[in-house]
Amino acid sequence: LSGCRRWPEENLVPQTSDPEGRIPGLPEVYATTMELSGVGVGLLAVSYDGRPIKIEGNPMHPFSRVTERYGSADAFAQASVLELYDPDRSRGVYVREASQYRSSNLSALRETFANSLGNGAGVVVLSEGSGGPSAADMRQRFAAKFPKAKWFEYEPISPDNERVATKQVFGQALRPVLKLDHADVVVSLDADLLGAHPAHTRYAADWSKRRKSADQGQMNRVYVAESAFTITGAAADSRLPVRPSRLPGIATALAAKLGVTGIRPVGTLTADEQKFVDAAAADLKSAGAKGAVAAGSHVAPDVQAVALASNSALGAIGQSMMLLPVIDADRPTHAQGIRLVAEQLKSGQVKTLIVIGGNPAYDAPADLEMAKLIGQAKNSVHLSGYRNETSLATQWHVPRAHFLEAWGDTRAYDGTVSIAQPLIEPLFGGISTIEFLALLSGDQVTAGADIVRRAIEPLLPDADKDVAFRRALHDGLIANSATAAVVPMANAVAVKAPVEAQGWEVRFHADPSVYDGRFANNGWLQETPDPLSKLVWDNAALFSKQDAQVLGISSGDMIALTVGERSLDIVTFILPGQPVGVIGLPLGYGRAAAGNVGTGVGFDTYRLRSSAKLFEASGAMVKKLGRTYPLSTTQNHDILDRVGIQGMAERVGEKGGSGAIVRQTTLSEYRKNPRAAHPHGYHNVNLQLFDPPSKFNDPHAWGMAVDMSTCIGCNACVVA
Ligand code: SF4
Structure with a gap:
């Protein structure tokens, strides 16, 4: 019996001196x-x-x-x-x-x-x-x-289309950097400034400064025309969901209204597009150098060039938008x-x-067949x-x-x-x-x-390099080592008339959880709901509600999606806010060798991507497969029954109105009456994280207060 076992007696010697300069714990x-x-x-x-x-x-x-x-x-x-x-x-x-x-x-x-x-x-x-x-x-x-x-x-x-565009407009490869704390009016053409953009943490901090300033009447205004539903679009004052093929028309119409020399509108705008362009142009004109037009770095160089020329015409270069020379300007x-x-x-x-690094056998354009070619290299x-x-x-x-x-x-x-x-x-x-x-x-x-x-x-700046090196290690950076901005003259920009896109358009984009697939084996990120679809542990072909009705599909239906010569069986998900006519395809899933967490999770949308069209394609075809696939979404988590659904209606409120928790009003109403968004009076918080004050010495509890005017749903706090 184990209870009868006698272990040999031994004398152990504890370590009594701690490493110098370290206090355990x-x-x-x-x-x-x-x-x-x-x-x-x-x-x-x-x-x-x-x-x-x-x-x-x-x-x-x-x-x-x-x-x-x-x-x-x-x-x-x-x-x-x-x-x-x-x-x-x-x-x-x-x-x-x-x-x-x-x-x-x-x-x-x-x-x-x-x-x-x-x-x-x-x-x-x-x-x-x-x-x-x-x-x-x-x-x-x-x-x-x-x-x-x-x-x-x-x-x-x-983001390399950015290099091509800046060469076209300014004659050199440059990196545009926005000053969102300075800009009064920002117009985004498919730029997910607060989400997928490489500078998104800086941009989110600067943007939030201008959202907190409503009391001083200095709140910025953000217009977003986008071909995918992003957290930037969700936070915008005016959002226009569009097909990718509509962007050249919108960009040129906006530039023409701003008086950019040599730009003529290409194509004809829809009524919604015209309304968006008119409002954005009027605001940009009054903002002048305090306005900015940002085009997504994946967007065609022509469209980016028009956006850059618009900033030049506004006088925003060096003000709301800095241009930094890139270090490796000549690489392909x-x-x-x-x-x-x-x-x-x-x-x-x-x-x-x-x-x-990287993973080209998985994420290179499918037409290149990189996995096979890499395997053929002699060494x-x-x-x-x-x-x-x-x-x-x-x-x-x-x-x-x-x-x-x-x-x-x-x-x-x-x-x-x-x-x-x-x-x-x-x-x-x-x-x-x-x-x-x-x-x-x-x-x-x-x-x-x-x-x-x-x-x-x-x-390193100092004569004493040892001191400067230690300083750099302490700070994590070399002070004042940022690239100096330039203010070059803009060349005339020519934009080809866009070819009218036929059929379904698809839009490939980074996934908020796994990015390009490199984080697929990270369980925290897989478990974190997508900020907009609230999907976890999966990606899906994203459809607007209107398109889903036309196709007769529901979330969870499997389809065969064909883009050019390649086809993929993938599950569908209906995402309110998804542009009509556009199928959103988050990248980074369907990994074959990610690890125990990420292998086999989701669908490999890289298989539909070609080297000619890395971010969007048209003429896609959809065929229902007559079978379903279970998706997990936290959107309606905890809302299982009638009581839960009623509770949600009370909290969220009617469409366009205010509920007990989600409250909204206009800035002008708010200025007249700061209580305008509180139609139900003060919200009575019955549940406390702490017990009554007499028990404050009990074990800690933590809470987090979120300013919903500035929260963009970036998920950093969720993972933290
Ligand atoms: S509260 Fe969380 S989700 Fe919202 S902006 Fe801050 S870190 Fe991001």
Whole structure:
């Protein structure tokens, strides 16, 4: 019997001296940075007893600061701590031999590649977007060592149409940065400024400042014409859901009304579009330099060029919109890059393929058949945090360290150099991108800390570089390192008349939970409801209510969706607010090798995406399949019965009216009577988080008060 067992008696010696400078149980906070699609965000990582457990925004960072004490971090940054401890992360170097993978090591990899890279002839590097000084420095060193090697970048959610547009208008590749705290009137043409935009945390903080200012009569006004339902559209004062093919007409009509030289409206507007354009143009004209027109970075370069020319005509360049020169202005766009890599693989020119991060076997345009082509490369390696679809197509796989485990640096959206320092040793033995490049190049400097120091030293301001370096590590950034804005003259812009789109239009977009698919194995993000559809653990083809009636479909019906030559069986979801005639297709699901959490979740909409049309396509066909698929949505969570439905009606109120919780009024009514939105008088809060004050010493309870005038539904607090 176990109760009769006698364990041997042993004397144990406790450790009585703590590591110097550390008090067990007290949190330590370090500044760091996380990069997403080549753009860094400034963060603080909170560590308990050597383990990072929480992420916050860095209030010292100009692109994360909300107040002197608080910074903002989005849902992806908040969820990054779960990824750090994900047991599905890659745990070692693997090499394929006779179609089987076996465990290997970095020395074997170095030997193999040292012999095969030569002068770089036949070597192709396909990298995810990266913008930090160390990565740029290592890339230069790699190019110096292997001068004939070719380097391309690819991001599936690419903003590169922006480069094409700025070259067209200003003669150079520039990054437009909005000053939403300055702008009185903002017109968005399919730009999800508060959601999917790389600068969304800065924009949301600036935007909210102008929504809190109703009492001073300085509230901004936001117009959004969009081909997908976004949180920016949901927060807009005036929203126009449109087909993607309508944007050139709307942009040119707006520009013509603003008096942009040489722009003539293309096509004819509908009554709703005309009303939108008239109102937006009138407000923009009166705002002048305090107005801004923002086009989505995925939108066709022609349309973006018209928006930029409109800002120029308003005098907004240098006021509501800054233009920053981009550092790698001459690289091929992501769309060109992935096509060139595919062509070279197909022609057999590639002896060695080096894939840094990303997952092109999964997320490259379907017509390129990248998974097959990568598998054909004679020699290939993939550096990645997970053994994903691309790792399973390459010959070698090398585990990449998490950003909380490695030295590194990034550039924020405004160019500010931000620094990442490791809070913990790599849990699964990974190496960083810069260490990987040092290893392949045979660089004498191999430690991440030394590579970062070497790259950023010329950027440090003080004569005493040691002091300046420590300061930069403490702050998480190099002060005043943002890119200086320019105010170039605009060239005349020519816009081709759009071809009238036929049939259903589809619109591909990043998913708020899994982005482009890279966060598919993050259970916190999968569990977080989509801000608008409230779907969890799935994506779906999104239809407007009107289109669903025409097709005779309901949420949960399976359809065969055909775009060009490719077809996908996918579930449907009816989303009020979805533009009529447009099928929304969130990317990033249907992964085949995400991990235990994300593999097989949802539908792989990349299979419908072609290299010619990365973000929208027309002429799609829909066929009902006569079967259903269960979707989970939290929209009506807890509203199970008649009592629940009545309760919701009381809280939300009639359409266009106010309920007990959701209250609305106009700004002019509010100015006359600040109680105008309270038709039922004060709301009597019966339920308290705390017991009566006498019991305040009992265990804590927490609550969160949300200002519904400024909440945009970004989900950061939900994940936090
Ligand atoms: S309260 Fe609203 S805006 Fe703030 S973090 Fe939460 S969802 Fe985002």
